[in-house]
Amino acid sequence: MIQTQEQMIVDAAITSRRSIRAFLPTPVPREDIEAILKVAARAPSGSNTQPWKVYVLTGSIRDRLVAAINAVWHDPAQLSQHKEEYDYYPREWVSPYVDRRRKVGWDLYALLGLTRDNKAGMHAQHGRNFAFFDAPVGLIFTIDRVMEQGSWLDYGMFLQNIMVAARGRGLDTCPQAAFTQFHKVIADVLGLPDSEQLVCGMALGFADTSKIENSLVTERAALGDFATFLE
């Protein structure tokens, strides 16, 4: 099959996106962040409702949020008070999802030399989320509470557009549902109105390619496992 240049460029932007979990301190120019968000907002949404809201955190506000969440993360008594506002995952895991979830988790921990009995090491690695994996830009996404399930579908398209547009500029990302546990801390530090619900966070910056965790390449199911052609 002959590939056109457009096909190659678009496919490369999509396939070169990976979740990056160690970033360089190199700042991201404000005009690049603005350009990424503007192009991402071309995402489709039901009746063009555009249900996304994003808070772009750099500098001291980013550091304040990181400090506030870390204070809770390292205090078991406080930590037990913080729960997600919505279920990202099923309450009861079944195959094949649970197998995929375990595989990616153990693959990452194996790269980092973390064994199953190293609970402290795993807690520390999960805690890296709350420093945006050292990315200089932290994105926090919210949605108006009046919006329904369909708008969350639209939201995913916006998020993916950000991640792909970042690749076009040599930047990397990690989408982060981990932040949902700390929606109260985030609302407090950012002064979010009650009408907004936290969707997720995202790290944005330049990948530190010297870090072992960034060598993780995840698998995908074969086409026949998820596509059914009815002719």
Ligand SMILES: Cc1cc2nc3c(=O)[nH]c(=O)nc-3n(C[C@H](O)[C@H](O)[C@H](O)COP(=O)(O)O)c2cc1C
């Ligand atoms: C909405 C969303 C939330 C995610 N939340 C986290 C997170 O909190 N922390 C993390 O390290 N990875 C997170 N991930 C990354 C997934 O683990 C990752 O996308 C998956 O393992 C596939 O790997 P890849 O992104 O490198 O292709 C999230 C992904 C998505 C789409």
